[in-house]
Amino acid sequence: MSKLFVISGSSGVGKGTVIKEFLARHSEIKLSISCTTRMPREGEVDGVNYFFLDKNKFEECVKNEEFLEWAEFSGNCYGTKKTFVEGCLQKGEKLILEIDTKGALNVKKIMPEAVLIFIAPPSIEELEARLRGRHTETEEAIQKRLASIKLEIENSKHFDYQVVNDTVENAVQQLETIICK
Numbered sequence: 100m101s102k103l104f105v106i107s108g109s110s111g112v113g114k115g116t117v118i119k120e121f122l123a124r125h126s127e128i129k130l131s132i133s134c135t136t137r138m139p140r141e142g143e144v145d146g147v148n149y150f151f152l153d154k155n156k157f158e159e160c161v162k163n164e165e166f167l168e169w170a171e172f173s174g175n176c177y178g179t180k181k182t183f184v185e186g187c188l189q190k191g192e193k194l195i196l197e198i199d200t201k202g203a204l205n206v207k208k209i210m211p212e213a214v215l216i217f218i219a220p221p222s223i224e225e226l227e228a229r230l231r232g233r234h235t236e237t238e239e240a241i242q243k244r245l246a247s248i249k250l251e252i253e254n255s256k257h258f259d260y261q262v263v264n265d266t267v268e269n270a271v272q273q274l275e276t277i278i279c280k
């Protein structure tokens with residue numbers, strides 16, 4: 100029985116909300132805390148949401164092979180510490196990694212027992228409408244996001260499961276079927 104679950108999903112798909120709701124119902128399941136070079140957003144806490152590292156420190160970790168996987172995403176680096184994952188698995192805990200699809204496929208190469216789950220939008224058209232509805236981004240930024248979403252969907256063809264986020268409740272129930280069975 101696998102203990103390691105990797106969840107990926109395009110930005111704007113509501114992946115964060117689904118995972119948060121799932122974890123609220125299953126406090127025995129842990130969420131991995133990644134390292135990143137991006138700046139904390141408002142309300143984010145070091146050691147809770149991420150370990151926020153500067154570029155030099157991150158590069159040192161890469162050089163010392165401390166990451167199970169790492170990737171560059173939107174100009175920032177993100178990585179999963181080996182010690183974090185190994186520590187949880189040794190304790191027999193189920194662990195979720197919330198990482199991008201490229202990182203997920205890298206984890207699968209190293210740990211084939213990992214279960215990859217993609218949280219998909221009901222449709223790409225709906226996701227585009229949602230992104231535009233925010234009115235927070237330029238057309239260029241939206242196009243860039245859509246291109247990366249299409250790439251993520253392409254990568255997700257190699258995933259074990261696709262969970263369509265039509266409603267949060269449905270998506271959480273599907274996660275329960277996959278992870279808690």
Ligand code: 5GP
Nearest residue numbers: 133134169170172177178179197198199202
């Ligand atoms: P955000 O900056 O919005 O928190 O995250 C941006 C992207 O980086 C998301 O797709 C998230 O899943 C991904 N991400 C977060 N941590 C990691 C990690 O440790 N490794 C990889 N490959 N991606 C990550």
